[in-house]
Amino acid sequence: MAEIRPLDTPRLIAGARRRDLLFAGIGLAVLFLATAILLALILDLVLTGAPHIDRDFLANYPSRRASRAGILPAWVGTSLVMLVTAALAVPFGIAAGLYLEEYAPRSWLTDLIEINITNLAGVPSIIYGLLALGVFVYTFRLGETILVAGMVLALLVLPVIIVATREALRSIPGEVREAAFALGADKWQTVSMYLLPAARPGILTGIIVALARAIGETAPLVTIGALTFIAFLPPSPITDTPPYVSFEWLWSPFTVLPIQMFNWISRPQAAFHELAAAAGVVLLLMTLAMNGLAIYIRYRARRLMR
Numbered sequence: 001m002a003e004i005r006p007l008d009t010p011r012l013i014a015g016a017r018r019r020d021l022l023f024a025g026i027g028l029a030v031l032f033l034a035t036a037i038l039l040a041l042i043l044d045l046v047l048t049g050a051p052h053i054d055r056d057f058l059a060n061y062p063s064r065r066a067s068r069a070g071i072l073p074a075w076v077g078t079s080l081v082m083l084v085t086a087a088l089a090v091p092f093g094i095a096a097g098l099y100l101e102e103y104a105p106r107s108w109l110t111d112l113i114e115i116n117i118t119n120l121a122g123v124p125s126i127i128y129g130l131l132a133l134g135v136f137v138y139t140f141r142l143g144e145t146i147l148v149a150g151m152v153l154a155l156l157v158l159p160v161i162i163v164a165t166r167e168a169l170r171s172i173p174g175e176v177r178e179a180a181f182a183l184g185a186d187k188w189q190t191v192s193m194y195l196l197p198a199a200r201p202g203i204l205t206g207i208i209v210a211l212a213r214a215i216g217e218t219a220p221l222v223t224i225g226a227l228t229f230i231a232f233l234p235p236s237p238i239t240d241t242p243p244y245v246s247f248e249w250l251w252s253p254f255t256v257l258p259i260q261m262f263n264w265i266s267r268p269q270a271a272f273h274e275l276a277a278a279a280g281v282v283l284l285l286m287t288l289a290m291n292g293l294a295i296y297i298r299y300r301a302r303r304l305m306r
Contacts, residue, residue: 045284049277057278061231062260066271071279073230074260077146078215078286080234080249081256084150085157085214090207093158097165097203102191121159128156129223137224144225146234147250152220157210164206168199197301204298208291215287218258228263230255257283 060070100117104110132152136142172195180190196203234252238244257279264276 042284045277045280048274049279049281052274052278053281057275058282062229062263066269066275069264069272069275071257071260071282073233074255074257074279075282075286076233077230077254078256078283080146081149081153081221081254082211082215082290084146084250085153086207086211088150088154089157089161089210089214092154093161093207093210094165094203096158097162098169098191098196100162101166101169102187102195117159117162121163124219125156125217126219126223128152129220131155132220132224143251144227144253145251146254148224149221149226149254149256152224153214153217156217156220157214160210160213161203161206164209165199165203168202168206169195171202172198200301201298204294204301208294208298211294212287212291215290216258216283218256218262221256221259226259227253227255228259257286 057070058075059072060068061072062074063069100110100114104113129152132148132155136148136151137144142148176194176198177190180194185193230253234249234254235246237246237249239246261276261279261283264272264279267273
């Protein structure tokens with residue numbers, strides 16, 4: 001009869017701890033390496049491009065001469081396209097996520113919709129560009145305009161906002177819903193007065209991620225016909241005659257900072273490469289400013305919830 005040996009518990013625990021420490025060490029090393037590479041790239045970008053950022057660079061139009069080239073149409077176009085993207089993606093994304101999580105009945109159709117939304121979040125952006133080209137430009141004849149650019153980027157980031165909204169709502173304990181119903185609130189009062197305020201920080205996090213992705217996209221905008229060289233600005237959204245607001249800029253041709261950077265980096269002259277780095281710094285600052293505003297709103301929302 002085989003002899004049964006007792007387990008060496010201290011040895012097993014020590015081995016498990018060594019494996020945990022080894023895994024943690026490898027993870028930290030990979031994290032530090034990736035962070036160092038990212039910081040090195042950002043530092044190189046800033047050191048190369050920052051000296052070229054001045055008032056003339058921000059206020060001049062693109063030029064074939066590097067000494068006179070600027071990014072005025074590019075950063076204006078980026079701002080307007082992101083305005084349209086946020087105006088379309090945020091309300092529709094939150095509404096869709098809210099409906100699917102709180103109102104939609106559990107059935108095979110909603111399960112199919114959920115699977116498709118999750119899959120759409122990983123679809124390459126060029127597919128959205130081809131979709132916009134076929135539907136918005138050729139079928140509906142909306143042209144290569146700021147409106148179409150905002151619509152295609154809104155479609156691109158819509159699944160991210162929907163998923164973030166649903167996850168934020170799921171994180172709220174069920175007791176909150178039960179307490180609201182116990183106080184006599186109906187479904188909409190429970191959603192609007194209790195669930196949405198509680199889920200606001202998580203929803204804002206999803207919006208930050210979505211808009212940060214949208215501001216750097218190039219492939220779908222190139223597909224729908226964004227200009228690589230433009231020497232004019234869209235019409236002003238504010239006028240001096242009633243109703244003092246104009247939407248003509250929605251139908252204007254456009255360019256954005258990533259496309260302007262691509263145009264400059266494809267030229268052989270080193271001066272244009274430095275200008276592309278400067279445009280990259282501006283794009284990075286715009287992204288940080290946009291994310292900083294969203295983070296501040298999220299921070300204020302969390303403080304109000306305490």
